[in-house]
Amino acid sequence: MTETVAAGAPVGAPPKSDQDALAIELSGVTRRFVSPEGKVIPALRDFNLQVRRGEFVAVVGPTGCGKSTTLGLITGLAKPSAGTVKVYGQPVEGIDPRIGFVFQADAVFPWQSVLQNVAAGPLFRGEPKEQALAKARDWVRRVGLAGFESHYPHQLSGGMRKRVALAQTFINEPEILLMDEPFSALDVQTRALMQDELLQLWSGNRASVVFVTHDIEEAIGLADRVFVLTKGPATVKCVYDIDLPRPRNLSEARYSPRFVELSRQIWRDLQSEVTL
């Protein structure tokens, strides 16, 4: 059942020719944590991941296998114990401003209004206030929160807070987008809406995306390729090409035979990892 990446770019991704077009590359990465008492806890072992420019990659695996750790390595907030992590061919050093990150839990600032939250990125990066706020207003409108600019996060629903987080991330026009189970805290209906929203925003900016999730159907619906991980310490078990056509209508695509087949295959792979 272990296959490596199939040749040929998936439908929907811009044409590539060579290795240098890799946006993200993890080679032979091992990540070990040292607990405060000095115990070594391995999270990833011999991990390989490649993301081409403009490609949407999903990473699924059993809970606690180390999926989120891979994202931390790409941002530069964590360093690998062995192996290399490269972004656009260069090893990762510190935080790359081209990277955007959407967290699982709410990471919008509770003491700032929606508008201030969305404008945070540009303001941190030194843009003049008027310009940052104007951009923020535009993005607030684009995620469908027009009229809520002066609201505080606690006054919004979970889905609306997620949209603020998306706007906050997309306003920086990231070339690489990392998402750590962003919708798993939402109810099912809101999740479906947010998936559509994400695809729409992504089609506008075509960043290279790494989307971590435990929801197989979410992974298949959104991604061009799905990496399936083993249980911790994780390594890549297999990779699936998702050859569903884009643009995707998620509510219909999930019932197509190809979708169901993929779903069955991936679940079978995961099942053997989840059960002992």
Next chain:
Amino acid sequence: MNAEASSPVQDEIARIERDAKQAVKRRWQLVYFLRIAILVAILGGWELAGRMKWIDPFFYSMPSDIWGQLHTWFTEGTAQGPLWQQVLVTLEETTYGFLIGSVLGVICGIVLGRNRFLADVFSIYIKVANSIPRVVLGSIFIIALGLGMASKVALAVVMVFFVVFANAFQGVREADRNLLSNAYILGASHRQVTFSVVVPSAMSWILASLHVSFGFALVGAVVGEFLGSRQGIGLMIATAQGSFNAAGVFAAMIVLAVVALAAEYLLTHLENILLKWRPPQFMEQGH
């Protein structure tokens, strides 16, 4: 659901609402009445006990004597000068102590909160200093700084500092890691993260402690005045104690209580403005 819905139903609803509002109103009337009744009972009982000599008014005073003392102070001033001047002196000492102590407490809290190493080094000293009853330092300050305002301000500072520091420290340490990571990824520098994320996030803690510490500053100022001073409410109490003027002690307590309540009210107001982004405590969080 139509405009001319069945009248009897509407009337019924209106009647129920009226009754409910009446019930609420009556309940509050009862509460207010009982509050006043208790006050009257206590003051009345006290006065009666004093006049009938069931308790000795020399030692325990009576409401009428206390009132008389307050009246004298208002019209003729205290032994040290006009009443407003004593209150002002105490307030000044309290406010200076509060401001200096809070600023120092917040700064040290943030510095040690952000710097793990410094925190580990200093934590034991802070713990020791914290466990000594701080009012005891009052005597040292009197010796070192004299009978003037400085010694009272110093004592107030010490009372305030440890409380505010502990809260600021905790607030900084508890800043949500996700918020910090988010800020870094959005492009914030280390300094920007401290001021734009860590400080606002610690604000709830800091403001909660400010509320309490104004009270401590007042205690510091008054106790300092007990120990040795030329003016202030604390001195009024000490003087009254020295001349066995029970009414004076009670009257001064009342003055202090009014000052403390006024400050509490203002601080609550300030807190509500600064923390309007917080979800209201009594509401349940939805979703």
